[in-house]
Amino acid sequence: MRLTRQPLAPPLDSSVSVFHHDAANPCPVLWHYHPELELLYLPRGAGRRHIGRTVSSYAGGELLLLGPNVPHLSYGYGQDDTFEEFGALFPAQLSSPAPGAWPELAPVRALLARATTGLVFGAAVRHAIGPQVQHLLTLPPWERLLSFLSILQQLAQYPESAYTVLEPSPPVHASxxxxxxxxxxxxxxxxxxxxxxxxxxxxxxxxxxxxxxxxxxxxxxxxxxxxxxxxxxxxxxxxxxxxxxxxxxxxxxxxxxxxxxxxxxxxxxxxxxxxxxxxxxxxxxxxxxxx
The missing domain is CATH 1.10.10.60 (Homeodomain-like)
Incomplete structure (x- = not known):
């Protein structure tokens, strides 16, 4: 079967789509993938991450940067009414602009290249960056874009020891x-x-x-x-x-x-x-x- 885009209905006035899911507003899909990259923040809680063929546990919350078209199970699957997540979806074009364009973003593009299969950040990074991801929900499009680029720039400055690279997974071709x-x-x-x-x-x-x-x-x-x-x-x-x-x-x-x-x-x-x-x-x- 041909790989097909998961419809996400991004906003017309912003290149960064933000979301908030909890027990009252759960993620509408369980096992899914999408062409956008995803930055996900869970302020608290423990559970199971299932991303591609990587199945592992998390606790104390989560900060995840996920590349495009990586199949994954919704973090809310099987959770109780205390579950909450905040996230942002953004186009893959940010990681591969025209040669020489926006050289200031070179560290960010390097980070996104490493995030192809997923990066899970440690607790120190999560505590520093996570509230900024949550704050994106309150911002109008222009300020949201600037704040989001700032978040990516901050993440790009951390050493490789600050995150775990998830195991590569074969692509899932599903309608x-x-x-x-x-x-x-x-x-x-x-x-x-x-x-x-x-x-x-x-x-x-x-x-x-x-x-x-x-x-x-x-x-x-x-x-x-x-x-x-x-x-x-x-x-x-x-x-x-x-x-x-x-x-x-x-x-x-x-x-x-x-x-x-x-x-x-x-x-x-x-x-x-x-x-x-x-x-x-x-x-x-x-x-x-x-x-």
Whole structure:
């Protein structure tokens, strides 16, 4: 299938489109991509980032710079009512102007070239830059553009040790219909997450046979259904461990029907036991290791 632009309806009076998503105004799509670059800021919270074939965890918020046409799962997927994100979308032309044009932007263009597969910035950068991203929502187009260029210039001054480059991913060639098809499947999967997940039921939601659906799901998410479900359940467990439930209660509430399988899955993905993860939460160590 031919790679197709995700419709975003950018404003007519601005080259930088800003957005704000929370529980009351969620991202309208789940698994998606778009030709614009994206700068995303989460002031707080923890969860799972799924960008291309990179699946990892974040905590304490997020600051992400993502290149064009990189398939990714909405950060709001599976989150509770405390979730909030701010972001800006801007055209890829900024990273490749005519030779010799705007030499002052050379550091910014170098940064954007490194962001092709995605850059995740550390906590110090997030605390310094994130509120500026949030403030873009309050600015008229001209001031927004100047402020946005200032943000990119500041990011370009940080050393490479200040961010992590995400793993390159093969391009996903999917039509808008295929993306909508996957979004329906993910919505149904999320509704079933606390109990048994039926692959035939998900296949029926996609109007595909089970073998065709499994190939489709792996192509679109870079994960098998089993892997994806396990990662979603561990993410839910990470959220529930912040509350007063016992580890056993958390395991069952997250959809694991077997406590030993829950502990084994959690340790496999989080590199520690649920009890150890909870102890770090209580101690204020909110940044879990990458999955």
């Amino acid at each position: 808008p219909a295929a993306q909508a098809q996957l979004s329906r499947v993910l919505t149904r999967l999320h509704q079933r997450l606390s109990g048994p997940v039926s692959v035939p039921e998900l296949a029926a939601e996609a109007a595909l046979s089970v073998p065709a659906f499994c190939r489709f799901f792996k192509k679109m998410t870079q994960r098998t259904v089993t892997e994806f479900v396990k990662e979603c359940r561990v993410q839910r467990a990470c959220q529930l461990l912040r509350h007063a439930q016992s580890v056993t209660e958390v395991g069952y509430a997250s959809g694991f029907q077997n406590l030993s399988y829950f502990n084994r899955s959690f340790r496999q993905l989080m590199r520690e036991s649920p009890s150890a993860y909870r102890r770090r939460l209580v101690a204020g160590e909110l940044v879990p290791p990458l999955l």
